Amino acid sequence: MPERNNYIDFHCHPALKPFGRSFRKSPAGMQSQHRSHKTSLWWYDPPSVTDKLLNYLGGLTRFSQSNAHALARGGVGVACASLYPLEKGFVNNTIKRDALNDLLLDFATSLGKDRIDFLQGMTDYFADLNLEYQFYKQCHGHVVRLPQGSFQYRLVRNYGEIEENCRSGDTTADLRTLCLVISIEGLHVLNTGLGRVPDPWEVLQNLRKIKAWEFPPFFITVSHHFWNHICGHAPSLSGIVRKVANQAEGMGQGITDLGRRVLSEMLSRENGPRILPDLKHMSGRAREEFYALRQSGELGDSHFPLLISHGACNGLKSFRDPFPGDLPTARLLNPVEINFYDSELIALARSGGLIGLQLDERRIAAKSALELVPRSLLRHKIMHYRSELLWRQVQHIAETLDRAGLFAWGCMAIGSDFDGIIDSLNGFWTAEELPFLSDFLERHAYNYLKKAHWQLPENSIRADEVVERIFSGNGHRFLKAHFQG
Template identity: 60%
Template structure:
């Protein structure tokens, strides 16, 4: 079984199986039996009903990034996101407890026992430790997929990834390198709508930095107020009627938030953790950029990372107009997405943006409404992959206009299993090779007539796709995951 050497900077393989593990005691057991719902290797491709439900409602009941699907999709390195679900998804405005439980379980697909646990959550950090242990339980265990021997291995540095690749030639075991990341600093036990205990919060970030498999990056904000950093509006559809994001929305960093941020970036003993700026409010992002310009941080070579994001097509928060109307028009002009000014800043920092595959994020409602429909799978794939290409096309336009090489800052950050409405036709990680193929078609057609200010931006369509799905990610990791 050949690997495509793909890298996914953001997905949630454990979200559903970890949730299902709460059916038995002790909880948090990652089953070595691939047939079990609580196994991170359980293969769960979508049925026709699953696809229809996703198409009509945006709900994803099937597993998108289990390790069998990642293997079949050619992913060889993955940044897995530890994410204790915020209780305010489940403890919300819906009054009837039975309906609340049923609705939450149906929408999230994590099991009724897990729903009960989250509703009563008083310690996000303890839940984080359970999720971390969930990955460690099957670390290195060999399974068979398609007649081939496969496993995943947690890694601490890019050098360890290279060692795994060298070992694969002799061992004949296909290995997926797993990099730990975290989504949301509420994991430090904040955001519980009570005053956080500073000593506890700082002790928790110190403990995380001392893990054997230290997170490479942590998403600072997420869906709800975490007492540390303001968040951007992120929820859409019917859930907005029940889950209130209002507290802390669009605010900046708190004094405690600054203390946590500085401890993350402290590179004592080479144990820096990069802040992932996805989900941060516009104000918080601007405060962070200004922070990096301070004399004590300016020379630290801290790259910006957006593990799973999209462009909004607007010039900047202070001047929210379309500087490049042709490429900006199809995009979703919301503040959780990133302004042209931020993409330029990211590229200049040596940073990376993992392009997410959530239709609701990467395209405007009008674009989705007018995207062509078809009953033929290959046509669906062509039309829906075009939504992702629109993001790529805008980034190249913005960076080329700025006189920058544009093809070294884009990667893949699917957000599979992260409660997303994925591109129709590309349901799981198993379909990533198809996405690469269709994206290459769009790139080839674009390059036939494209005119560039920077001559180096004229590269082959195959290289464009290789960079987005693999090369850029490997180069970013080689420089920063050390």
């Protein structure tokens, strides 16, 4: 039987690959009820030896990381399923044909050529968003039989429904439920960033339509990889993708007038439930402006929690003072703008917010630190060395908050970004390995806490409590407090 850990993953893309494959047949966007079909969320696609080698050598992830089967086997009880109409900047470029073909081949391996062809000609992100939303709804509550027992996934509107499903799982031994919380990555879904000036009326109407969904999103990532007329984005691409996809337009800009109107509408409860803004991918300047707008009350609400669904620390003091502090972890982290500054971590903790720690090697560690990771052919050693990269993120957050006189362990969770075109920690390829990651992280926590000295006495807690909070407890408390529908 799969682990009964009730883990939470605050950011993953279970439908990205099966939804893409559904474009091979007409009508597109149909999910199969057969778990053995590649257009099912339950299609089990663990990495082969060749897959792992390609990932290890080239950072290419051609296998499914967060299919519902892998989530269930990994003990995930709640996942924030991110809807993401892939941006046209990935597939439409004025570049040499050979390079474009390489890029398309890489995407086609995961999504399928028919999906790529569709994206190249797409003129309506909002229609594509609704199609993916319906894809999830089609098999909501449909029971599948796996080798580990009977399972279903259910979309949920609030934390009460999560609790109800948990209680049902405790009393119904032969049926397990994976709760999916809808989220969205990128406000381009409102039909912005399409090479034309967006119509503000259309943008706001699309947002209100989203808020009227049967299962409205709990949060939306404000920006993503390309200019969306809402706010500037941070540099985010690497490798071959960075060479062929131009992120320059809008990069580093602040929040636009339209962006202020959209953020106010998201946070308003007048036309539907409040939708939290997710700070990931926003430029440093846009994030600074966002904090100022929140504090001033110009967004209509100044008491909502700050949320980073899938992020990492950069070890730097602040956007205005971008230099490492004196913590031992500061120079081991990736010092890039898309990652978060110490000042932001403190503000997030004070707001009662949450950071989902992402599992992308390229994002969480400095290049020099990655080069120094010991090599091994033994799986348990690989897992030990690679999990330490994530532990450094945890340690940095804890020590930063302790220095600020704050509880060190209350704002961290997991936001894997599985299936989000990431290079996951070697040895922890998919959601199925989350229990192993939990175990190895507890080892690092135990060794660290034996020698740790705290300014705040309540920060001295056990290693198992630290890990329980990150993988489950903090996330459940955050959802209970803020996911009210």
